[in-house]
Amino acid sequence: MTELTNHRLDTAGFEAERAEILQSWPTGTGVSFAEAVKVQEALPIEKRFPVALAAADAQGMTLLQPRAGVALVREHAALLNGLSPYCDVLPTTIDAYTRHNRYTEAQDGIDRSRAAGTSLLNGFPAVNHGVDGCRRLVDAVSKPVQVRHGTPDARLLAEITLAAGFSSFEGGGISYNIPYAKHVPLERSIRHWQYCDRLVGRFEEEGVSINREPFGPLTGTLVPPFVSHVVAILEGLLALEQGVKCITLGYGQAGNVAQDIAALRSLRRLAHHYFLNAGYGDYKLTTVFHQWMGGFPADEAQATAVICLGALVARQARATKIIVKTPHEASGVPTLEANQAGLKATRQMVNMISDQNRVDSPDIQMEIDVIEAEVHAVMREILRLGRGDIARGAVAAFQTGAMDVPFAPARANLGKLTPVRDNHGAIRLFDVGNVPLPADVLAFHRDKIAERARCERREPSFNMVVDDVRAISASKLVGRPA
Numbered sequence: 296m297t298e299l300t301n302h303r304l305d306t307a308g309f310e311a312e313r314a315e316i317l318q319s320w321p322t323g324t325g326v327s328f329a330e331a332v333k334v335q336e337a338l339p340i341e342k343r344f345p346v347a348l349a350a351a352d353a354q355g356m357t358l359l360q361p362r363a364g365v366a367l368v369r370e371h372a373a374l375l376n377g378l379s380p381y382c383d384v385l386p387t388t389i390d391a392y393t394r395h396n397r398y399t400e401a402q403d404g405i406d407r408s409r410a411a412g413t414s415l416l417n418g419f420p421a422v423n424h425g426v427d428g429c430r431r432l433v434d435a436v437s438k439p440v441q442v443r444h445g446t447p448d449a450r451l452l453a454e455i456t457l458a459a460g461f462s463s464f465e466g467g468g469i470s471y472n473i474p475y476a477k478h479v480p481l482e483r484s485i486r487h488w489q490y491c492d493r494l495v496g497r498f499e500e501e502g503v504s505i506n507r508e509p510f511g512p513l514t515g516t517l518v519p520p521f522v523s524h525v526v527a528i529l530e531g532l533l534a535l536e537q538g539v540k541c542i543t544l545g546y547g548q549a550g551n552v553a554q555d556i557a558a559l560r561s562l563r564r565l566a567h568h569y570f571l572n573a574g575y576g577d578y579k580l581t582t583v584f585h586q587w588m589g590g591f592p593a594d595e596a597q598a599t600a601v602i603c604l605g606a607l608v609a610r611q612a613r614a615t616k617i618i619v620k621t622p623h624e625a626s627g628v629p630t631l632e633a634n635q636a637g638l639k640a641t642r643q644m645v646n647m648i649s650d651q652n653r654v655d656s657p658d659i660q661m662e663i664d665v666i667e668a669e670v671h672a673v674m675r676e677i678l679r680l681g682r683g684d685i686a687r688g689a690v691a692a693f694q695t696g697a698m699d700v701p702f703a704p705a706r707a708n709l710g711k712l713t714p715v716r717d718n719h720g721a722i723r724l725f726d727v728g729n730v731p732l733p734a735d736v737l738a739f740h741r742d743k744i745a746e747r748a749r750c751e752r753r754e755p756s757f758n759m760v761v762d763d764v765r766a767i768s769a770s771k772l773v774g775r776p777a
């Protein structure tokens with residue numbers, strides 16, 4: 296493999312790699328790009344993800360999307376059709392074996408699920424079902440369907456699902472490595488995702504738009520907004536270079552209302568800034584807000600409150616889409632009914648917020664200023680380390696710890712940066728690690744944490760961090776001492 300750079304993959308190399316990928320598992324041979332383009336062209340308007348996003352964006356609407364995936368095509372279609380009346384766009388959550396390219400075990404899961412009469416996989420094994428199985432699924436539903444997963448090497452998954460009429464594909468070379476894998480080198484996953492983005496770029500060249508969505512929330516645990524924004528911007532830039540045109544950047548609810556609103560508003564602005572500066576003009580940018588990705592309360596009524604707070608913030612900040620949680624979050628894969636309950640609670644809140652004024656406050660503006668200063672500082676260092684190339688810069692920045700995702704399992708991540716909540720529950724930096732933030736920003740974080748420490752009559756310490764990680768599932772935002 297040639298050295299990683301942020302340049303469009305050349306056609307001959309891409310086609311040679313593609314032939315190899317499609318040979319790597321029997322269902323790969325069912326993919327023909329010419330057929331795939333025809334399948335996408337034949338999709339009715341109401342099943343095209345980019346159309347739904349553009350309409351929502353134009354009308355200032357917020358789309359709702361659940362997560363769902365079971366082992367067998369018929370059961371999965373029935374599940375999606377049970378969710379469809381309560382949401383705007385559909386998911387297909389992929390099982391853990393497929394995410395790790397373990398298709399033999401996925402097949403075993405399919406066979407055992409058939410025998411048991413119930414799903415024994417934690418998602419939909421799209422590669423094993425192949426183009427035909429996935430097409431039967433897309434044919435059986437009436438809304439756009441997105442592939443949602445967590446796969447460092449999703450090349451075959453992308454080939455098969457896009458050939459079958461899925462019109463949106465989640466993930467990215469950083470966001471589906473650092474939080475999801477332990478031993479995958481970052482340069483390898485970025486390179487494999489350049490392939491996925493190039494595939495989407497090839498569809499765009501044929502006049503077929505497919506939505507790409509980098510995974511925003513990363514580890515979902517006290518992630519400072521600037522950290523996820525930098526990853527979102529990097530993956531957006533990497534995708535645009537490969538010819539992606541329809542891009543949705545994500546952010547996961549952190550819990551403090553002002554900080555969350557500021558994060559969503561700044562994400563859009565910062566992304567346009569970096570995309571336009573890099574010379575890309577021909578793209579459509581939308582946003583997605585993830586309801587709380589950390590530990591949930593086990594109690595269903597309490598969980599519903601967490602869901603509703605997320606809905607409020609997402610709608611206030613005019614996210615294009617919300618990924619909805621369920622009251623079963625603490626216990627595992629939700630039932631259809633629990634998933635419907637999460638969607639209904641979210642819809643009620645979105646409807647009640649929709650006609651209200653845009654909330655503004657000095658607090659929100661201050662959070663925006665801080666996030667922007669942080670993102671610019673880290674992006675500057677990434678460009679410096681990569682000598683202008685963000686793919687190389689990203690790999691180098693994770694090596695040095697200039698980029699650092701809290702609580703991530705990947706070896707490629709330094710893991711020195713440690714977040715903690717301030718006295719109002721906003722996420723601050725207890726230990727900045729090696730991230731090169733400006734002195735005034737660091738002083739701001741220190742002051743905010745000191746304010747909390749005074750209030751709690753204890754020194755800032757790692758105990759505070761641990762208390763914060765547990766706080767929401769224990770019904771609070773800030774992890775105060777008992």
Ligand code: 5AD
Nearest residue numbers: 362363364365388417418627628629
């Ligand atoms: N069906 C529904 N939700 C799922 N999640 C993971 N797999 C599935 C599935 N097959 C959800 C988890 C968590 C999030 C990361 O994804 O419950 O909320």
